[in-house]
Amino acid sequence: MTATIITVTSGKGGVGKTTTTANIAAALALANQRVITVDGDIGLRNLDLVLGLENRIVYDLIDVVEGRCSLTQALVRDQRAPALWLLPAAQTRDKTDITTDQMIRVCTALRQYADYILIDSPAGIEHGFQNSIAPADRVLIVTTSDVSALRDADKVIYLLERDWRKPPGLVINRYNARLAQKGEMRTIDDVLDILAIDLLGVVPEDPNIVLASDRGTPAVYDPKIQTAQAYYNIAQRVLGNNVPLMRFSTGSFLTNLFGR
Amino acid sequence: MAAGLDQNAVILRGRSDGIAIEIASGRWEDLLQLLSHRLEQTDGFFAGGYVVVDVGTRQLNEAEVDLLGRVLASYALQPGLVRTTDERTFQAALALGIPCAHIGLDGSVINEAMPAQADDNTFPFFVYRGSLRSGQQLYRHEHIMIMGDVNPGAQVASNGDILIWGRLRGLAHAGVEGNLNAIIAALDLDPVQLRIGTVVAAGQSGQPLQPGQTTANGPRWGAARTADRRPEIARLVNGRLLIETWDDVKTTGAPLLKRRRA
Numbered sequence: 459m460t461a462t463i464i465t466v467t468s469g470k471g472g473v474g475k476t477t478t479t480a481n482i483a484a485a486l487a488l489a490n491q492r493v494i495t496v497d498g499d500i501g502l503r504n505l506d507l508v509l510g511l512e513n514r515i516v517y518d519l520i521d522v523v524e525g526r527c528s529l530t531q532a533l534v535r536d537q538r539a540p541a542l543w544l545l546p547a548a549q550t551r552d553k554t555d556i557t558t559d560q561m562i563r564v565c566t567a568l569r570q571y572a573d574y575i576l577i578d579s580p581a582g583i584e585h586g587f588q589n590s591i592a593p594a595d596r597v598l599i600v601t602t603s604d605v606s607a608l609r610d611a612d613k614v615i616y617l618l619e620r621d622w623r624k625p626p627g628l629v630i631n632r633y634n635a636r637l638a639q640k641g642e643m644r645t646i647d648d649v650l651d652i653l654a655i656d657l658l659g660v661v662p663e664d665p666n667i668v669l670a671s672d673r674g675t676p677a678v679y680d681p682k683i684q685t686a687q688a689y690y691n692i693a694q695r696v697l698g699n700n701v702p703l704m705r706f707s708t709g710s711f712l713t714n715l716f717g718r
Numbered sequence: 719m720a721a722g723l724d725q726n727a728v729i730l731r732g733r734s735d736g737i738a739i740e741i742a743s744g745r746w747e748d749l750l751q752l753l754s755h756r757l758e759q760t761d762g763f764f765a766g767g768y769v770v771v772d773v774g775t776r777q778l779n780e781a782e783v784d785l786l787g788r789v790l791a792s793y794a795l796q797p798g799l800v801r802t803t804d805e806r807t808f809q810a811a812l813a814l815g816i817p818c819a820h821i822g823l824d825g826s827v828i829n830e831a832m833p834a835q836a837d838d839n840t841f842p843f844f845v846y847r848g849s850l851r852s853g854q855q856l857y858r859h860e861h862i863m864i865m866g867d868v869n870p871g872a873q874v875a876s877n878g879d880i881l882i883w884g885r886l887r888g889l890a891h892a893g894v895e896g897n898l899n900a901i902i903a904a905l906d907l908d909p910v911q912l913r914i915g916t917v918v919a920a921g922q923s924g925q926p927l928q929p930g931q932t933t934a935n936g937p938r939w940g941a942a943r944t945a946d947r948r949p950e951i952a953r954l955v956n957g958r959l960l961i962e963t964w965d966d967v968k969t970t971g972a973p974l975l976k977r978r979r980a
C-alpha cells in the first residue's frame with residue numbers, strides 16, 4: 459500500500475498552516491497510521507519547531523536532493539506517536555534550490571514508508587507553493603474567517619482548479635463561534651458560501667492550541683486541550699469516516715463555568 | 719510533414735454547416751502542421767464554415783490555443799467551438815475569447831462559454847456557466863451572462879450588459895468601450911466596485927466599517943446571505959450610477975428595458 463500525499467496550503471500566511479499540519483499529522487499517527495510530514499517551506503522552516511523536533515535534525519530535504527544523505531537518514535522520528543516522522547526543510551537555503559521534479563521524486567520515494575504524507579506548503583502562490591502542490595493527491599486549504607484569508611483562499615482554489623485539478627478540502631481555523639453568532643464575524647455557512655468546496659473541519663479559536671504549538675507539543679498530544687478534538691475529527695474525515703461537526707460553545711453556560 | 723506522427727492523429731469530418739476536427743495525442747506543433755496539411759488538401763472547400771475543434775484531454779496554454787486559431791485563420795476558418803476536458807485549456811480559450819466547452823470525462827458539459835445565437839436586432843450574448851473566483855477575469859465585447867457567482871477579487875467586463883444569475887461581489891464593468899447604455903444586473907448586487915462606461919462607483923462592500931459597526935447586511939459579504947436581498951439593476955442616469963431593485967424597474971423603468979436598438 460502506498461501513501462496518500464496531502465498538501466496543506468492557504469495562500470495567506472499566518473492562518474495556521476503549520477499548526478494544522480502538525481496536529482492533523484499527529485492525530486493521524488495516533489489513529490495508527492504511518493505518517494510522514496514534509497516541510498515545504500525551505501528557507502523559513504517552522505514545522506520542526508511546532509513538532510518540537512528541532513534539536514534532533516541532522517539532515518534535511520536539500521541534503522537528500524543533493525545526495526549528501528539517503529532519504530531515510532533525513533527522516534526525524536517523533537517518539538510520542540507510534541509512527542510519525544518529519545522530513546525537515548533547510549533553513550539556510552532557498553525555495554529555488556529544489557525543482558518541482560525533484561520534489562515529486564522525493565515524495566514519490568517516500569510513499570512506500572507511510573500511509574499518509576503531509577506537506578506543509580509555504581504561504582503565497584509562487585515556486586514554493588507549486589513545489590508543494592505538484593506531488594499532492596489531495597489539497598487541504600486552511601483559512602480563517604477574516605476577509606484577507608478568504609480572498610486568498612478563493613484565489614488558491616481557483617489556481618488549483620485551473621492548473622492542477624486537485625480536489626481541495628477546507629479547514630476553517632480559529633473559528634470564533636461567539637462572534638459569529640452575534641453577527642460580527644462570518645459564520646461557517648458564510649465561508650462555505652464564498653469558497654464552495656468540501657468542508658473537512660472547523661478548529662475553534664483557542665489560545666491553548668497556539669501555546670501548545672509554541673512549546674513544540676502539538677495540541678492533540680495534550681489531553682487537557684479539549685478543542686484538539688477538532689483535529690481528531692479532521693483526521694477521521696481524512697481517513698474517510700463520517701464524523702459530525704463539533705458543537706461550539708457560544709458563551710453562556712460554559713463561559714460562566716470556566717470563565718473564558 | 720512531421721515524421722513519426724500517426725496520420726490519423728488529426729481527423730477532419732464534414733458537418734452540414736462546416737467541419738469537425740478531432741486532435742489526438744502528440745506534439746502540439748506537429749499536430750498543427752498535420753492539421754495544416756489536411757486543410758490544404760480540402761482546397762478551401764470549408765472556407766467560412768463553422769469549425770468545432772475537439773482537443774481532448776490535452777492541457778494547452780494561451781499561446782498554444784492562439785496558434786490553433788492562426789492555423790485555422792490561414793485557411794479562412796474561425797474556431798466556432800473548442801471542446802476540451804481540461805480546465806486549463808478551457809481557461810486559455812476563454813481568455814482568448816474563443817467559444818469553448820469544458821467537457822467531463824463522461825461526456826457531460828461542465829462549463830461552457832459561447833456567444834449565444836445572435837440575430838440582427840441584438841448584441842450577441844456570451845454565456846458563462848460557473849463561478850468566477852478571486853483573481854479570475856472575464857472580458858468580452860458582447861453582453862455577458864454569468865450563471866454563477868462573481869466572488870470578491872474577480873473581475874468581469876463587457877462592452878454591453880452584464881447579467882449575473884447569482885451574486886456579484888467582485889468588480890463589474892459594463893460598457894468598457896464607452897457604451898453608456900449598458901446595465902449591470904444581479905440576483906444579489908453587492909460589488910466591491912461597479913463601473914459603467916467611465917463612471918466608477920464604490921460598492922457598500924468596499925467601505926470600511928467603524929469599530930463595532932455592522933452594515934444592514936452584516937459584516938460585508940459575510941452575513942449578507944441571510945439578509946433580505948433582492949435582484950437589482952445598475953444603470954447610468956444623468957451621468958450618475960443608479961441602482962434600483964427589480965421591482966422598481968419593473969413598474970417605472972420600462973423604457974430602460976426597451977431602450978437601444980443599435
